[in-house]
Amino acid sequence: MKHFKSALLASAIMLPLMAAPAALAETPAEALVVAQNIDDIVAIDPAQAYEFTSGELVTNLYDRLVQYDADDTTVLAAGLAEKWEADAEAKTITFTLRDGATFASGNPVTAEDVIFSFSRVIKLNLTPAFILAQLGWTADNVAEMVTGEGNTVTVKYEGDFSPAFVLNVLASRPASIVDSVLVKENAVDGDMGNAWLNENAAGSGPFTLDRYVPAQMVRMKANKAYFNGAPEIDSVIIRHVAEAATQQLLLEKGDIDLARNLTPDQIAGLENEEIKVETFPQAAVHFLSFNQKTESLTDPAVWEAARYLVNYKGMTDTIIKGQMEIHQAFWPKGFPGSYDETPFTYDPEKAKKILADAGVETPITVSLDVINAPPFTDMAQSLQASFADAGINLEILPGTGAQVITKYRERTHEAMLLYWGPDFMDPHSNAKAFAYNSDNSDDNYAATTTWRNAWAVPDAMNKETMAALSESDAEVRLDMYRNLQKKVQESSPIVIMFQAAYQVAMDNDVSGYVNGATSDFVYYRLVDKN
Structure with missing residues (x-):
């Protein structure tokens, strides 16, 4: 196995990808080189960092x-x-x-x-x-x-x-x-x-x-002075590579050790015996949401119809196969207090009847903000096709992760395709985000998906959310969170669709990489290259 020296690698990674030589040696033994889309980062100060990649850092x-x-x-x-x-x-x-x-x-x-x-x-x-x-x-x-x-x-x-x-x-x-x-x-x-x-x-x-x-x-x-023991690897280099195809090429050529954003098709198509794929269950839930500042999206019939216009199985069988599973509640499956019923399936005829019975006039044209990276753009195109069956026309607006998230925080979107992970491992973390909004005013910024979609949560649900937080009986408390999830699932402008499963392709020499259920649980400390 041949290795470049660290100095040569450091200079090479600063060159545009298209300028890379046709064939490169493998990465040095003392450095782990990762290809990842990191353009969602807005801040890395722990007092401000709130993006997935920021959490990893x-x-x-x-x-x-x-x-x-x-x-x-x-x-x-x-x-x-x-x-x-x-x-x-x-x-x-x-x-x-x-x-x-x-x-x-x-x-x-x-x-x-x-x-x-x-x-x-x-x-x-x-x-x-x-x-x-x-x-x-x-x-x-x-x-x-x-x-x-x-x-x-x-x-x-x-x-x-x-x-x-x-x-x-x-x-x-x-x-x-x-x-x-x-x-x-x-x-x-x-x-x-x-x-x-x-x-x-x-x-x-x-x-x-x-x-x-x-x-x-x-x-x-x-x-080297870390109290819990020095990391096995000397350095970690994360290269911003937005294109999944480029990540795959770099991995197959030996220019990187890990590819973090390969598509299901690419994962399935990997035939290199020097590459392995590891799958890590994730806590993130993926959803489609409607900003209640947009008049055409405020009728609860639109929310209900939308739940029958998502081609859940079609997507999990194809474009997000291996990366997500159907999950329709705000607390992830596998954690205490999760609600795992999935009552909604793709049924455009039922969706059209819901809209017609409520007197909702179609067609409705809505802009849909989406991160311009796989699998989000593919998911957006699937939603665009299936929603059109009921006269809801989604105009896709792609942007970088930072652009989309910033727009969401400013409440300037119409519809949003995004994801949400717990801030800490307690069901209240997601309940606060999906089932609570006691002050919907523009000047009362809240880091919740309810506020960002300008949804004035019913007072009874707000009270139930806070009551669950203070409930001393552990089992009763979990049942309260399940009930909240059922209510949000039945009627809210937030359509929860999937729970993530994360696949990482890596060189066979890499061991010890840990990718827990959230971005805060991504660890390089135990990584070794044998």
């Missing part, structure tokens, strides 16, 4: 007090805290920080860093801040809610939450701990280091950020 660059780790993504394990003690009656959790943990800068991890990190998220109040704000933290009270002395940090919370819920919140992305000394040194005009952290990193994770060029590449180096 944050997980590998930062730690949390408690976290789901590469060794077992289903177990909440010790992170920067070696132990903790919860007092449900006093609504506090006291964490003891582990000895010897350091940031990439060499600065020790201290209680002051934890206090600064949590306070920073709340005070900046960017997209993911709502996750920590659920604990009753505000810019005015966070200094009293998070305190520390020596190697001890005490977290207080408001609300009738179980400690398990609070720990899951503290294991989420915005709860990542940043190097307060380094971040303060790079703060500008009161931004608390936000601009700098969107180009750099200040974490204690298994990798350090060596270079980041938006929509081009990411290079991470192993943190």
Whole structure:
């Protein structure tokens, strides 16, 4: 096996793909080279990062007090805290920080860093801040809610939450701990280091950020001093390659080790004995949604008809085969509290009758925003064809991931084809996103699909969502979430269609790659190349 030197590889990846030589040697043994569409990234600062690819980077660059780790993504394990003690009656959790943990800068991890990190998220109040704000933290009270002395940090919370819920919140992305000394040194005009952290990193994770060029590449180096053991691989290079066909070509030529975005047809067509495919169940649900600011999409009959205009089986048998399965509820199958009934099938005649009985005039013309990458564009074309059968004409508007997501957050779309993954592993995460919106005003931004689609959720459903959050009986609580899913499934402007299954093609030499149920559970720490 021949290998390029790291310096040669580093220079080669900056060239346009079309300029690459006709034949290249395999990647160096000390570097894992990944081809992936990374143009969804808007921010990499943990206080702002809210995209799927951003989550992957944050997980590998930062730690949390408690976290789901590469060794077992289903177990909440010790992170920067070696132990903790919860007092449900006093609504506090006291964490003891582990000895010897350091940031990439060499600065020790201290209680002051934890206090600064949590306070920073709340005070900046960017997209993911709502996750920590659920604990009753505000810019005015966070200094009293998070305190520390020596190697001890005490977290207080408001609300009738179980400690398990609070720990899951503290294991989420915005709860990542940043190097307060380094971040303060790079703060500008009161931004608390936000601009700098969107180009750099200040974490204690298994990798350090060596270079980041938006929509081009990411290079991470192993943190040899990582408390949980140095990564097996010296560096990870993620190349932005939007085209799945190009990813396949690069993998087959040996220019990359992993291809992250191959289509089902490409996966099925791989015949190279040097390449293997691994499948990872995912928590993301894929949906079609209708903005309630668009008058023609506000009639519940349109929502109901739409559920019978999706060719679910047609898509899972062809264009998304192996990548998604039919799932029509907001909490993913396989997790406690999921509702797995799938009552809707493709039935255009029934859809037309629903519209006619409700007096809805057709044709209806609607713009559909979609990420310009597989499999989303193929799915959009399938929806365009099947919806036309009932007189609903979808005009496809492709854009980069960042463009589409930004438009969604601004509520300027009409219809949207997108996906949603839990912010933390508790059913309330998705219930808050799909079944709650107590203030639908334009100036009350909320990082939920209900608000982004301008859907004023019925008051009874809002109350049921919050009641489920505080229910102390575990089984009763899960039943409440199942009931919420059934109600959203029956009538809402959000048509949930599929649950993702993620396939990654890689060189046979690669082992130890971990891709858990969410983007926050993508780990390179255990990767080795034999």
